[in-house]
Amino acid sequence: MTAISFPEARRQIVAVGRWLDGKGWAPATSGNYSVRLDDGSFAVTVSGRHKGRLGEEDVMRVSADGASLDGKKPSAETALHLAIYRLFPEAGAVLHSHSPDSVGLSRAVAGDGFTFTGHEMLKALPGNPTHDASVVLPIVDNSQDMAVIDGAITPALLAAGAPPAYLIRSHGLYGWGRDMAEAERVIEAIEFMVATERAERSFRA
Ligand SMILES: CSC[C@@H](O)[C@@H](O)C(=O)COP(=O)(O)O
């Protein structure tokens, strides 16, 4: 993990919002993004902004306990980002997307996880050297209380072999990495596998 300066984090967050929106994974102000900063604070998106049209003023700083450091209102889901940084000290960036495929999958699957087996794309996830594996993407029920989501998902995130990602049912995907590039790769790889699973089912139907 490389903690970076606020101006660099702001640049990365503005860029990732454009990228995710271009993919159709940030509709209607959904999603939020954060980066661990070199002074121990965090850069995070301001709440309610359209993430494909972020300007520099739409990225702010919060302390490790989520307090606004510049008077702006941080993402409503800031606590979920900070929980990931606390659990995984090597995490440097966290992304949250709302894609139709991932949200659809989370609604179609009743259990607390979805297993990807045999995908070459599994190798895009850190620490997975082969396609010949099964990786369970945890799924947690949605809540407007971030402490409820955090409490319910933490055991699954700490399980052996857990990917650096989870789905909130009827809501969206969280993914993280040592830096922004790795977090982007995690989100893109999982979205690819979810889309592939959907395509597979449509060909079989
Ligand atoms: C408008 S739907 C999305 C929001 O309710 C929320 O889930 C979200 O992802 C964005 O919230 P935000 O407070 O802008 O970070």
Ligand SMILES: [Zn+2]
């Ligand atoms: Zn959301």
